[in-house]
Amino acid sequence: MRRVAKRISETPKKSFGMYQKAAELGARGADLIHFELGKPYADTPGHIKQAAIDALLAGEVHYSDLRGTPELRKTLARKLNERNGIAASADDVLVTNGLTHASFAAFMALIDPGDEVILLEPYYPQHLGKIELAGARAVIAPLDAADDFTLKPALIEPAITPRTRMIVLVNPVNPTGRVYSREELQGLADLAIRHDLLVLSDEVYEDIVFDDHKHISIASLPGMAERTVTAFAFTKSYAMDGWRLGYAVAPSWAMAGMLKITANDATHVNTFIQAGARAAIEGPPEPLEDLVDEDRRKRDVVVRRLNQMPGVRCALPQGAIYAFPDISDFGLPSQVMAERILEEARVVVEAGSFYGPAGEGHLRICFGSESIERIEIGLDRLQAFFNGLWQAGAAGNGVGNG
C-alpha cells in the first residue's frame, strides 16, 4: 500500500541547490545575503494589481475558458505577433500557471517514454526533472565555457540519435546570462529542421536584455513555428513570480495535446488574475523599463566588483539576472566553494555544477533579488572571503593562485 508511483521513485532525487541549506541556516537566525533564487526584488506594478482587484470585485470569480480568457489570449496573440514575430491567433495560446506549467504541459503532451530530449548544458535543472517525469531520457549537449557558452551546432549534433524528439532552449540563458544571436539561433533551427526535431523554447527572460543585445524568438525564424513550443511568463518582466502566470504558443496539433494535459491538471488559471496579466501587457511600458534599468545597474556593480576580487573572472551578462563568474583558479569544486561561502561569508550563491558539469568552475550569482544596498553588503562579504582564500593559497596550503 505504501508505495509511490514508479515515475516518482525512479526519477533521480533532485537537489534544491543551496536554497534548502540556506533556509535551514536562515531559520536559525543567520543574516544571509540571498544571491541564489531568481526572485525579482521589485513589487508588481500597481496598475497590474488594481486590474486584478477590479476583476475580483466585478465578480470574475467563476470557471472560464480552459485555454485562458479570450480577452487575455487576444492580447497575448497581438503581443506575440508584434514583439516576438510569431504569427499566432488567440487559439494558438494557452495561459498557464507560470512558465513551469507551460513546459510541464509541453513535455507531457509531446514526449513519450523512451524518447530523448537534448538539454544544452549548463541547463535549467527543472527541465531535467520534467523530462524524467515524462519517462524520457535527457541527453546533454555541453556548451564550452572557454567559448563564452556559444551555441554551436557542432556541439549539439553528436547528441542526436534516432530517438531524439526535442531540443530544449533557454534564451536569455539561466544561468550563463547569454542572449543568443540570430546566427546562433539559425544554426540550431537548421539542425532541428534537418533532423525533424521539436524545440521547446523557454523565454522567461525575454524582456531582461542589456546594452545592444536583442532577444529573438526562435519560432520567428523560417520553418520554426510549426515545430516550436515557446513558453513565456509574467514572472520576471513584471515581478509577478507569486502570481503564477505564464503562457505558451504552439502549433495547433501540439496545442491540442497541451490543452488535454491542462484540462486534467490545473483546469485553467485563476480567472481574475488574468485581468492583471492583460493590464501588464497593455499598460504603460515604464514599469518594465525601470525594472530592466535597475537590473542593469545591479549587474554593473556586481560584475565590476567581482572582477576586482582575486581569482575571480566574470563575463558581462547580456541578459537575465545572473552573473556566472569563473572561480576555477582556486581549484575547488564549485559545490564546496558555495558551501564555504555560505558557512564563512553568510552569502548564498549557487554552484555552477548545479547546472551540469559544463557549469563547473563557476558560481551563479543572482543580482535581481536583493536591494542594491544588500548587494553591496554581499559583495563586501565575498571580497573578504576571496581575499582570505587567495592569501591562504599564496601561503602554500594548496588553495589559491599556486
Ligand SMILES: Cc1ncc(COP(=O)(O)O)c(C=O)c1O
Ligand atoms: C529558465 C527558467 N525557466 C522557468 C522559470 C520558472 O518560471 P515561472 O516562475 O514562471 O514558473 C525560471 C525561474 O527562475 C527560469 O529561470
